[in-house]
Amino acid sequence: MDDRVVLAIKLNNAASNDPCELCGRRTDPEVGPELFLDGSWALVCYECGEKYAPELMGLLLDYRRSRSFEEFLDNPS
Ligand SMILES: [Zn+2]
Secondary structure (H helix, E strand, C coil): CCCCEEEEEEEEEECCCCCCCCCCCCCCCCCEEEECCCCCCCCHHHHHHHHHHHHHHHHHHHHHHHCCCCCCCCCCC
């Protein structure tokens, strides 16, 4: 596989269920920051994100974690 895969975090404002552009696996995108192939709107799954752009993946997961923590603070069950 081409090792010059460049990924980007972009705001996904139309949650579709497109398969991962790189491996064809199902993705489960959320509206908000998601991983895409740089220069396109082709979704990339988190496994491929981990493989090709672990730093971006880390940012995305940190964002998810802090957001769910805020939701937890808003709605303690
Ligand atoms: Zn993938």
